[in-house]
Amino acid sequence: MLLSDGIRRIGFRKWYERTLLASHAHLVLCFLCFIGVFAAFEATGRFTSVSDRLTDVATILICTVTGAWALRRYLRLMARAESAANQAECPRCHVYGRLVLQKADAEGDEVEVHCSKCGHGWRIEP
Numbered sequence: 001m002l003l004s005d006g007i008r009r010i011g012f013r014k015w016y017e018r019t020l021l022a023s024h025a026h027l028v029l030c031f032l033c034f035i036g037v038f039a040a041f042e043a044t045g046r047f048t049s050v051s052d053r054l055t056d057v058a059t060i061l062i063c064t065v066t067g068a069w070a071l072r073r074y075l076r077l078m079a080r081a082e083s084a085a086n087q088a089e090c091p092r093c094h095v096y097g098r099l100v101l102q103k104a105d106a107e108g109d110e111v112e113v114h115c116s117k118c119g120h121g122w123r124i125e126p
């Protein structure tokens with residue numbers, strides 16, 4: 001979910017929490033894929049038929065590609081969440097994460113917000 005949609009629909013704090021959960025779910029998927037790769041390499045020597053070996057190679061490839069995708073997705077989501085979180089404190093009254101969306105760019109990652117406590121406005125950039 002984009003930052004602008006998240007602030008608009010569920011608020012910044014819940015967007016941040018859900019983005020962290022999604023990023024860590026991708027990390028778990030990456031870990032499971034690495035286990036799949038190691039298990040497939042371990043089983044390589046036990047297969048004698050060509051079809052079993054092809055299945056093993058296909059498993060290694062699928063787990064490697066999926067694991068790399070999951071790792072990249074984890075890093076991207078985590079960077080997005082942490083970047084926004086580091087800019088979510090009101091510069092005037094220092095309250096954290098109580099944002100009201102004013103304006104968003106076309107991609108939805110760069111937003112103008114104002115503090116729901118004091119009304120001060122600022123920009124959160126990716």
Ligand SMILES: [Zn+2]
Pocket residue numbers: 090091092093094095115116117118119120
């Ligand atoms: Zn404020």
